[in-house]
Amino acid sequence: MAKGTLSLVGFSNESLNVNISSYGDTITVNNLFNTVKQQISMQKFSFLKQKLKSGFSQLPYLVKAFNLVWQAAKKWTVIWAILLIIQGLLPVATVYLTRQIVDSLVAALNVGVSQEKVIPILVLVALMGGVLLLTQVLGSFLSWVRVVQSELVKDYISYLIHKKSLEVDFAFYESAEYYDRLHRARQDAFFRPTALLENSGSLVQNGITLIAMAAVLTQFGVWIPAALLISTLPAFVVILNYSKQNYNWWLKTTADERRSWYYYYLLTEKDSAAELRIFELGDYFQSAYQSLRRKLRAEKVNLAKNESLANLGAGAIALLITAFALTWMVWQVLQKRVTLGDLALFYQAFNQGQTLMRSLLQNLGQVYSNMLFLGNLFEFLELAPQVIDPPTPRLAPKNLNQEIKFENISFWYPGSQKTALENFNLTIPSGKIVAIVGANGAGKSTLLKLLCRLYDPQQGKITWDGIDLRDLPIQNLRRLITVLFQQPVDYNASVAENIALGDLLATAKLPEITNAAEAAGAAEIIDRLPENYNTLLGKLFAGGVELSGGEWQRIALARAFLRQAPLIILDEPTSAMDSWAEADWLERFCHLAKGRTAIIITHRFTIARRADIIHVMSDGEIVETGCHDELLALGCRYAQSWKSQMQVN
Incomplete structure (x- = not known):
């Protein structure tokens, strides 16, 4: 050979x-x-x-998931477990009562119908009806308990995701990987734990019933329970295999799913509605969305087709084994080795046993699948921030008495090869208005983020009256600062609530809110609104009133002014205002800032000229420092930019 x-x-x-x-x-x-x-x-x-x-390898997630459910709904989980055990035993009672009824009927027919024979049969029928009724009642009650559990778990998971989203570093929000993680955690977070709980509950219930059914079937031959197991093993292998394949596909397509949602957002939200119409971009983004969805749909459908074919093969094997077992049992009846009642019991027990076995293995597969997906939720919840409170924090000051110093600061954004600041030094004296001007990308907003400890520098330190910011509790440090960001949030809430959000701890009353609005130059805007300070802003909810960009900015300024912090930071505070509104606001601000320290990041030299000190930044460095007149006399970068702006204006 x-x-x-x-x-x-x-x-x-x-x-x-x-x-x-x-x-x-x-x-x-x-x-x-x-x-x-x-x-x-x-x-x-x-x-x-x-x-x-x-x-x-996924078992730790199972323990965590059950702990999560337990934390969310302790009482309801206990009730759920008790109901599962009872429901698991009821089908066995049904099978036994079926055999008793059939055998009693056969015996009565053989010897003749009489009252003595009928009454026990009626009692058995009544018991059967009671068991069936109890099954229905418990099933309905269990469904209600599951809804209560599900809602409690959803809300608890929402709380955990929101809590973690607030804990993680600001840097996470500038990372595509973070948004992939958040998408995966958020997409399945609300139903996977309850699905896992339901699958596990079915696993326990079916397991109890199956053990009892196996005990019933063993009397006809020990090979019958083994046949049940063998008939369902192919389906179990299919479930495990395709659960993993579906999970891997889901991981692989996270970025594409997020991009499709992005296109969906562009096509349906107000922020992009005007540009889509003016530039006729609707068809472009709709085509991009449909193209991406076709790709994802084709992959998903192909995966489902292969899974269906595999399930068909597994089902055929189970059917052959069932046919063999039933044929064998009919032969036993013909040989008069068992009774018709035994045949009824066998049919019900084997049929239910096979269904239970298939359900049991499906539950195992679904538990496995849900554990795979829940891994993403728990990985998200385990993200650890790097900007944290010090182990032994120092007592936070109540004011700024001397200065803020940036000492030899070197910083680069995570994942970036470019250094934003290198050996950077800057002193901001207390009680002064300091303007920082420069071109886009000069590093101005980076100073704001470092000062608020949204990031920590890789080298050097920032001190507040000589205290390193990293030695102060983060919450206490941020209470010392009030900020107007370049793109403040337009909250769809009442005017009063919009402003009060600047200092929730102070529980501001209307007089304080009114004073903040006056200081920001927003009072006249508010007086024109239909319900003044009670007017709902934004168009997201019924009855809301929309404001212009400059009006929204005045409301945001009022929110920043409400907090009586020793340090005021304003990032492009008048970018949405016209020159008349800007001049009015500037007078108000200079009055408000007396006795406090203010940092204004701006492109407008008409704002910068009113500052006590002006720092000109370029490529992460301070290249010029002085007051307005001193910098004009110097005749360098600031003076040239001033002349250019004045000519334009």
Whole structure:
């Protein structure tokens, strides 16, 4: 016989190679068959071992998920568990009562119907009706308990996600990887834990019933429970295999899913509505959305098709084993080895047993699948911030008495190769209005983020009256600062609430809110609104009133002014105002800032000229410093930019 390699198809659809040269020329078909059989068995074992190992690796998430459910709904989880146990035993009672009723009927028919024979049968029928009624009642009650559990768990998970979103560093929000994680955590967070709980509950309930059914079937032969197990194993393997494949596909397509949602947002939200119409971009983004969805849909449908074919094959195997078992049992009846009641019991027990076994293994597969997806939620919840409170914090000051100093600061944004600041030094004296001007990308807003500890510098330190900011509790530090960001949030709430959000701890009353609005130059705007300070702003909710960009900015300024912090930081505070409104606001601000320290980041030199000190930044460095007149006399960058702006104006 020629030597060579025999290639077969193995259990996991991989090529199985048997080297037949080692047997020499005297190889027999029997030896070859045994060798192939042995290798296939090893490959099957290896495949199942790999699947089980993958499943066991997810077990920590199962424990965490149950702990999460327990924390959210302790009382309802106890009630749920009790109901599951009772429901798990009721089908066994139904099977036994069925046999008793059938055997009693056969006996009564054989000897003749009489009152003595009918009454016990009616009692059995009544018991059967009671069991069925109890099953329905408990099922309805269990459905209600699951809804209560589900809502409590959803709200608890929302709380955890929101809490973690507020805890993580600001840097996370500038990372695409973070948004992928958030998308994966958020997408399945609300139903996966309850789905896992429901699957696990069904697993327990079906397991209890199945054990009892197996005990019933054992009287007809110990091979019958084994046949049940064998008939459902192919379906179990299919579930494990395709659960993993679906999960891997979901991970791979996270970025595409997020992009499709982005296109969806552009096509449906107000922020982009005007540009989409003016530049006729609707068809472009709609086409991009549909193209992406076609790709995702085709991949998902193909995966579902393969899974359906695999399930069809597994179902065919189960059907063959069922047919064999039923044929054997009918033969036993014909041989008068068992009664008709035994046949009814066997049919119900085997049929329910197979359904239960299939459900049990499906539940195991679904538990495994849900654990895979829940891994993303728990990975998100385990994200650890780097900007944290010091282990031994110093007592936070109540005011700024001397100065803020940036000392030899070097900083680069996470994931960036470019240094934003390098060996940077700057002193901001207390009680002064300091303007920082410069081109886009000069590093002005970076100073704001470092000062608020949204980031920490990689080298150097920032001090507040000589205290390193990293030695202060973060919350206490931020209470010392009030900020107007370049793009403040337009809250869809009442005017009073919009302003009061600047200092919730102060529980501001209307007089304080009114004073802040006056200081920001927003009072006249508010007086024109239909309900003044009670007017709902924004068009997101019914009855809301929309403001212009400059009017929204005045409301945001009032919110910043409400907090009586020793340090005021304004990032482009008048970018949405016209020159008349700007001049009015500037007078108000200079009056408000007396006795406090203010940092104004601006492109407008008409704002900067009113500052006590002006710093000109370029490429992460301070290149000029002085008051307005001093910088004009210097005749360098500031003076040239001033002349350019004045000519334009």
